Amino acid sequence: MLIHLLDVITNEGRRIQKTAEFTMDAIAFQLGTFRVTDKKPIELTIANTGNKTLEIQCHTDLKIAIPCDRCLEEVIVDFPLSFVRKVDMKLTDEERINDLDESSFITGTDLDVDQLVCLEVLMSWPLKVLCSPDCKGICSQCGKNLNDGPCDCKDEPRDPRMAAISDIFSKFKEV
Helix, strand or coil: CEEECHHHHHCCCCEEEEEECCCCCEEEECCEEEEEEEECCEEEEEEEEECCEEEEEEEEEEEEEEECCCCCCEEEEEEEEEEEEEEECCCCHHHHHHCCCCCCCEECCEEEHHHHHHHHHHHCCCCCCCCCCCCCCECCCCCCEHHHCCCCCCCCCCCHHHHHHHHHHHHCCCC
8 A cells, every 4th residue: 555645744743644454465575475364454653753754653463374494384473563664755765775774665755555564574574483392393304294293214314424423413412
């Protein structure tokens, strides 16, 4: 959803409140594409704090399906978002990029609400996602989910050159 900001930018002290829908069904970036399973309306407050500086307050809650890092089962991760961004509207789009300001959510005088929320989700992305703390992962040989039970694969190393160090891994589980 695009929100036209010209009225707020030109009137110092002006404040508007908007409710917008997050229209994206998936978040896509370098790690892949992740399905948005639940989304609440986005509550926005946009205020001109003077000198053509905007303060954007945003509150929403998203749920995104992310695969478990060990077994690849889908995990629904909650992203409760509540943030404030300040944007200097005196700068051109090029100047913002050169200053490494990540305000690609503003083009000219239009605010792209989906892009704003998407960037905030990416900054809040978890480093590790597990379906449970004791997730056993998948078998490296057959790919079976070991949370569903053991597989029929043999525990001996596939490469005979690895046989000499296989005892190290069986004695020290932390390795």
